[in-house]
Amino acid sequence: MVSGGIACRSLARFSRLTKIACAVIFMFLAPTILGGDTLGSRTNDHTLGAERSAHKLAGRTSNHLMDELRPYGNSLVDPGYGHLAHDRSHDREDLRRYAPNELGKIMIVMYHDIQSEEKEWVRSRDNFRKDLERFYKEGFVLIKLSSYLRGEIDVPAGKTPLILTFDDATPGQFRFVEKDGKLMPDPGCAVGILLDFYREHPEFGCAATFFIDFPAPFGVPFQVEAKLRFLLENGMEIGNHTYNHRNLRNSPPEQIAEELGKLTAAVKNMCGYEVCSLALPFGAYPQHKEVLASGVWEGVEYRNLGVLLVGAEPAPSPFSKHFKPLAIPRIRGSEEELSKWLGYFQRNPSAKFVSDGDPNTITVIQGDEKNADPDRMGGRTLMVYGTAAGYNQSAPPSTSPALTAPGR
Numbered sequence: 249m250v251s252g253g254i255a256c257r258s259l260a261r262f263s264r265l266t267k268i269a270c271a272v273i274f275m276f277l278a279p280t281i282l283g284g285d286t287l288g289s290r291t292n293d294h295t296l297g298a299e300r301s302a303h304k305l306a307g308r309t310s311n312h313l314m315d316e317l318r319p320y321g322n323s324l325v326d327p328g329y330g331h332l333a334h335d336r337s338h339d340r341e342d343l344r345r346y347a348p349n350e351l352g353k354i355m356i357v358m359y360h361d362i363q364s365e366e367k368e369w370v371r372s373r374d375n376f377r378k379d380l381e382r383f384y385k386e387g388f389v390l391i392k393l394s395s396y397l398r399g400e401i402d403v404p405a406g407k408t409p410l411i412l413t414f415d416d417a418t419p420g421q422f423r424f425v426e427k428d429g430k431l432m433p434d435p436g437c438a439v440g441i442l443l444d445f446y447r448e449h450p451e452f453g454c455a456a457t458f459f460i461d462f463p464a465p466f467g468v469p470f471q472v473e474a475k476l477r478f479l480l481e482n483g484m485e486i487g488n489h490t491y492n493h494r495n496l497r498n499s500p501p502e503q504i505a506e507e508l509g510k511l512t513a514a515v516k517n518m519c520g521y522e523v524c525s526l527a528l529p530f531g532a533y534p535q536h537k538e539v540l541a542s543g544v545w546e547g548v549e550y551r552n553l554g555v556l557l558v559g560a561e562p563a564p565s566p567f568s569k570h571f572k573p574l575a576i577p578r579i580r581g582s583e584e585e586l587s588k589w590l591g592y593f594q595r596n597p598s599a600k601f602v603s604d605g606d607p608n609t610i611t612v613i614q615g616d617e618k619n620a621d622p623d624r625m626g627g628r629t630l631m632v633y634g635t636a637a638g639y640n641q642s643a644p645p646s647t648s649p650a651l652t653a654p655g656r
């Protein structure tokens with residue numbers, strides 16, 4: 249991770265100066281990396297200059313390239329351009345090594361209970377530990393769901409963000425044990441397993457989102473506040489699963505607002521935290537969806553940046569035109585579903601979100617920029633680059649069938 253960190257900074261450094269929203273900068277891998285003179289053919293008037301200049305650049309060393317590029321810098325509006333030209337050889341190396349793709353898909357994994365034995369809707373402790381090991385080895389880094397919803401994705405270059413969610417606030421997710429007179433997470437509950445893994449692999453992170461419902465999230469009424477505070481103080485977060493774990497399919501708008509507002513108020517009163525995401529109980533989508541994103545209940549305002557479904561495929565990048573905040577898919581945390589989608593990403597690495605290491609830029613593969621949603625970018629800069637490998641993907645597996653999640 250040390251070398252990754254250094255390289256991450258180098259990639260981040262080149263782009264940090266480019267702050268103009270939606271400026272599109274085309275970058276190209278060196279002809280030596282491409283294995284042929286494709287530089288000229290990939291250039292157009294939107295890029296570094298006229299086509300003839302691009303042909304002149306092909307085949308030069310990086311020093312020559314820098315000399316050739318410099319005069320064009322003055323004519324471009326983007327203040328980051330000069331920096332890019334100066335550091336181009338480094339840019340190419342980082343792009344080749346990390347192949348960032350910030351319009352790729354992100355897995356939001358949905359767990360329910362964690363217990364000793366594997367069952368339907370229950371992941372065994374051993375298998376949950378194995379899942380974490382597998383995610384870590386395959387280059388994933390945990391982020392909060394709220395970070396994804398806000399497009400604030402800050403993971404090292406080359407890494408893929410991953411979101412863990414837990415529905416129903418069961419005791420198997422979070423149980424306290426007493427140690428030296430203090431309450432600590434049981435090492436056999438989801439929070440304990442996650443924090444133990446994080447201690448061994450701090451670069452993996454320990455972000456997770458717990459979709460809770462009342463009257464007693466995690467089962468022990470007098471420990472509710474302590475547990476919610478513990479989660480928030482340890483890099484995890486709380487989401488809305490309705491106050492009564494209600495099936496909202498046929499609920500009138502007032503009842504939906506009450507279920508969402510009452511939970512928002514309870515969490516806020518307990519620990520001053522505002523929930524900003526909703527997982528629908530039983531995966532039941534209401535007919536009245538207008539009150540899902542925001543509303544008021546007894547003077548309490550609530551706002552959900554995202555509404556999560558129960559199934560059934562990886563979620564779009566938050567910068568993608570395909571991102572729908574009111575219908576965000578998740579993958580079930582079961583052997584079959586995880587193997588299916590992890591296998592797909594192994595066979596199709598260009599299908600997944602790969603970070604460029606800089607939260608202020610959105611780096612995408614040439615040809616894919618049409619899928620970026622300008623309204624989702626905030627003040628971030630869109631960067632586009634060509635690749636030697638192109639952008640071939642096999643078709644994704646069929647989405648999993650609609651699921652009905654259990655309740656309590």
Ligand SMILES: [Zn+2]
Pocket residue numbers: 415416489493528529530653654655656
């Ligand atoms: Zn539920």
